[in-house]
Amino acid sequence: MSAANPFRTTFRLPSRNQRINWFPGHMTKGMRQIQQKLRSVDCIVEIHDARIPMAGRSSQFFDTITGNGVKPHILVLNKVDLLGPKQQRGIVKQLRDQQPELRNILFTNCKDQRNSGVLDILPMATKLVSESSRFNRSNSAEHNIMIMGVPNVGKSSIINVLRNVHLKKKSAARVGxxxxxTRSVGERIKIQEQPLVYMIDTPGILQPSVTDDEMGLKLALVGCLPDHIAGEDLIADYLLYWLNKHRRYEYVDKLGLQGGPNDNITAVLADFAQQQGMFHRVKQYNGQVEVMTNLLAAARKFISYFRTGQLGAINLDEECTYQS
Ligand SMILES: Nc1nc2c(ncn2[C@@H]2O[C@H](COP(=O)(O)OP(=O)(O)OP(=O)(O)O)[C@@H](O)[C@H]2O)c(=O)[nH]1
Ligand SMILES: [Mg+2]
Structure with a gap:
């Protein structure tokens, strides 16, 4: 604690042995399938969540899957509707300071394509492919673009948007x-006729072992892993910690807290649950049923406010320097 900011300055997991990791079997299979398809790929579009431009991205891990960066590469930071325009320039600088070779960066919003970079993806990819040495594919007129990234960042959504815009055809990739x-690498999906462009959707893949606790929690907070892996109570506590640490007190009004900012997650959730009338019946050891505030329901709603941008535009990595 400090006098200037009375809240936590570091976040610790409740148990020392706990790790926020998620690497189910379909990711191992997906990695293998990606590597098998690479020979027929002309450009790789890496999609990531704009609210965590650094967390979950490892150029070393990415290169292991994609064969050391020989293919043209575009980094797309999606869900920019939840980040806002002001922070974009700072993020580009932050990314290039970490990874100087990163040249092609776009910010996109699948929910409203008009004012975002979604429509720049194909022209940029086409240009990069035409300028690249295509090795075994130099005689092929068609372009194959592989979409990759961590789970739930909008990979399949981007394919659907581009197919809809360029071909006026309905969605071909499952979104949720x-x-x-997406659990396996599918057949290529046609996106454009002239030049003929296909996209290959892939399952979201995380690093097999995330050793940085805060990185794991940020991935969990934006929804890159199922909530039960970290647990909603822990995700909500991390969110509260982050907001207080960065003096982002919009949550106080949004949750209707009477006593102002507070760093105690149980107190915050109890107050919020009271305001919202979230109660449940709990059977006690003596058989009596007691009505209590439903802290889990309150935690879920608090997290969903963040995920839908109702706590303001937030770059969770604003002061981060992960080793890539
Ligand atoms: N707010 C917002 N939501 C988006 C955007 N793009 C996609 N989504 C939502 O994000 C969720 C995940 O989208 P998907 O396209 O299934 O993501 P994915 O990366 O293919 O996910 P996996 O296949 O699970 O790895 C869906 O609920 C989409 O509606 C965006 O630009 N803004
Ligand atoms: Mg998908």
Whole structure:
């Protein structure tokens, strides 16, 4: 604690042995399938969540899957509707300071394509492919673009948007609000006729072992892993810690807290649950049923406010320097 900011300055997991990791079997399979398809790929579009431009991205891990960066590469930071325009320039600088070779960066919003970079993806990819040495594919007129990234960042959504815009055809890739909707590398999907462009959707893949606790919690907070892996109570506590540490007190009004900012998650959730009338019946050891505030329901709603941008535009990595 400090006099200037009376709240926590570091976040610790409740148990020393706990790790926020998620690497189910379909990710191992997905990695293998990606590597098998790489020979027929002309450009790789890496999609990530704009609210965590650093967390969950490892250029070393990415290169292991994609064969050391020989293919043209675009980094797309999606869900920019939840980040806002002001922070974009700072993020580009932050990314390039960490990874100087990163040249092609776009910010996109699948929910409203008009004012975002979604429509720049194909022209940028086409240009990069035409300028690249295509090795075994130099005689092929068609372009294959592989979409990759961590789970739930909008990979399949971007394919659907581009197919709809360029071909006026309906969605071809399954989309969903939970992590792990796409579970294997599918057949290529046609996106454009002239030049002929296909996209290959892939399952979201995380690093097999995330050793940085805060990185794991940020991935959990934006929904890159199922909530039960970290647990909603822990995710909500991390969110509260982050907001207080960065003096982002919009949550106080949003949750209707009477006593102002507070760093105690149980007190915050209890107050919020009271305001919202979230109660449940709990059977006690003596058989009596007691009506109590429903802290889990309150935690879920608090997290959902963050995920839908109702706590303001937030870059969770604003002061981060992960080793890539
Ligand atoms: N707010 C917002 N939500 C988005 C955007 N793009 C996609 N989504 C939502 O994010 C969720 C995940 O989208 P998907 O396209 O299934 O993500 P994915 O990366 O293919 O996910 P996996 O297949 O599970 O790895 C869905 O609920 C989408 O509606 C965006 O630009 N803004
Ligand atoms: Mg998908």
């Amino acid at each position: 609000a939970e992590a792990g909707i």
